[in-house]
Amino acid sequence: MKKFFIHTFGCQMNVYDSERVAVMLAEKGWEYTENAEEADLIIINSCSVREKPLLKLYSCAGRYLPLKKSKGLRIFIMGCVAQQLGGEIIEKIPYIDGVFGPGAEDMIPDVAEKGVFPFVSNKADSLEREEIFPARSKGSFFSPYSSYVTVMHGCNNFCSYCIVPFVRGREISRKSAVILDEIKKLVDSGIQEVTLLGQNVNSYKDPENGKTFAALLHEISEKTALKRIRFITSHPKDFGEELAQAFRDIPNLMPYLHLPAQSGNNRILKLMNRRYTVENYIEKMELARKYCPDIALSSDFIVGFPGETREEFEDTMKLVDLVGYDSIFAFNYSPRPFTKAEKMTDDVPEEEKFARLNELLDLEKRRLKEVRGRYLGRTVNVLVESESPKGDTFMGRSEHNLIVHIAGSIASDKGKIVPVKVVEILENTMRGEKVVSQPE
Ligand code: SF4
Numbered sequence: 001m002k003k004f005f006i007h008t009f010g011c012q013m014n015v016y017d018s019e020r021v022a023v024m025l026a027e028k029g030w031e032y033t034e035n036a037e038e039a040d041l042i043i044i045n046s047c048s049v050r051e052k053p054l055l056k057l058y059s060c061a062g063r064y065l066p067l068k069k070s071k072g073l074r075i076f077i078m079g080c081v082a083q084q085l086g087g088e089i090i091e092k093i094p095y096i097d098g099v100f101g102p103g104a105e106d107m108i109p110d111v112a113e114k115g116v117f118p119f120v121s122n123k124a125d126s127l128e129r130e131e132i133f134p135a136r137s138k139g140s141f142f143s144p145y146s147s148y149v150t151v152m153h154g155c156n157n158f159c160s161y162c163i164v165p166f167v168r169g170r171e172i173s174r175k176s177a178v179i180l181d182e183i184k185k186l187v188d189s190g191i192q193e194v195t196l197l198g199q200n201v202n203s204y205k206d207p208e209n210g211k212t213f214a215a216l217l218h219e220i221s222e223k224t225a226l227k228r229i230r231f232i233t234s235h236p237k238d239f240g241e242e243l244a245q246a247f248r249d250i251p252n253l254m255p256y257l258h259l260p261a262q263s264g265n266n267r268i269l270k271l272m273n274r275r276y277t278v279e280n281y282i283e284k285m286e287l288a289r290k291y292c293p294d295i296a297l298s299s300d301f302i303v304g305f306p307g308e309t310r311e312e313f314e315d316t317m318k319l320v321d322l323v324g325y326d327s328i329f330a331f332n333y334s335p336r337p338f339t340k341a342e343k344m345t346d347d348v349p350e351e352e353k354f355a356r357l358n359e360l361l362d363l364e365k366r367r368l369k370e371v372r373g374r375y376l377g378r379t380v381n382v383l384v385e386s387e388s389p390k391g392d393t394f395m396g397r398s399e400h401n402l403i404v405h406i407a408g409s410i411a412s413d414k415g416k417i418v419p420v421k422v423v424e425i426l427e428n429t430m431r432g433e434k435v436v437s438q439p440e
Contacts (some may be wrong), residue, residue, distance in 0.1 A: 306348070
């Protein structure tokens with residue numbers, strides 16, 4: 001049987017796309033391998049959002065070149081860089097056999113079988129809605145217990161630093177009936193937790209009946225047997241009362257909200273074209289806490305945006321200190337092609353960007369200890385997913401989306417949601433003890 005290997009860069013959207021391609025290949029008789037050396041087909045799912053995407057792609061493809069030479073396997077590129085550069089990738093990396101932009105990945109199984117090489121397609125915009133979102137006929141591929149489901153594709157917001165609207169196109173929502181059907185199939189295959197994906201889920205609108213994202217969450221909760229629902233990402237400008245109330249009213253919506261602030265300074269937010277102020281953002285955080293006081297909040301931040309002064313960066317530090325996030329993801333600014341910010345002068349020196357980033361991460365490390373301290377001694381419910389890296393116990397995610405290593409857990413706990421008493425808060429994870437109920 002022919003084998004395939006997938007190397008995925010970037011966000012959960014890419015993980016979802018890799019999974020869809022894996023399911024499609026498996027349906028055509030291909031076998032998945034975690035070892036690139038065994039593969040007949042290597043697929044690199046590329047990302048152009050974070051730093052040095054092209055360099056990463058070149059070095060990743062170069063790593064597989066010796067395998068291509070010795071085994072004659074095929075190497076395909078999919079994802080955002082494929083969309084951004086199309087056939088240019090073949091000019092730059094001539095040993096690549098196929099380039100598939102977002103929305104064109106569905107051609108991969110057919111091209112792998114009977115393609116003419118090199119093959120290039122990056123015409124996502126010419127595809128119809130259901131071609132962009134073909135339903136999955138099987139369950140999840142990479143994890144038997146949790147999965148991603150895309151609810152919408154693309155973005156209309158044009159934040160001045162972001163390449164996504166250029167490579168993923170404009171917003172398109174999936175029909176809620178199709179989303180429900182996909183989730184029901186996942187539940188039948190053993191999935192307990194689904195994370196709904198969209199660049200800006202607040203803009204979700206059912207193309208058939210105009211249903212909102214909050215209404216979709218209610219429907220999923222009421223009409224499927226799914227145990228846990230999560231979603232990412234919300235844009236702060238669109239986060240409102242209806243979605244905040246969903247955290248109170250939907251019992252299986254997990255208390256975790258990722259609301260990317262990006263900066264704590266109003267002038268920088270304006271330059272970023274984020275269309276909210278720091279004051280608006282803080283109000284949204286308060287709104288989430290009003291309906292779900294114990295909610296875990298997380299955010300993204302960019303430091304060293306063009307023109308950001310020391311004082312403006314310190315406003316970001318103040319915001320992080322004030323909110324008390326459960327987690328943050330922070331990055332140094334670097335320009336992306338096509339974007340407005342690319343035309344601004346990237347004037348914060350690299351060493352200053354790194355110094356600011358480290359300062360912000362140090363602050364967050366200190367704040368985390370206090371914020372996550374609220375879990376100490378508490379019993380949290382953990383979906384047990386896999387063995388811990390050391391192999392001495394099992395681990396999973398709490399309702400608040402934190403990884404918990406569970407003393408006393410056994411292999412048959414995998415796939416179950418078990419109560420765990422938290423005994424230690426570590427830097428990135430927590431340790432706990434499985435709570436065993438006493439016979440009456
Ligand atoms: S909301 Fe802004 S940062 Fe997010 S994907 Fe859209 S343009 Fe990019």
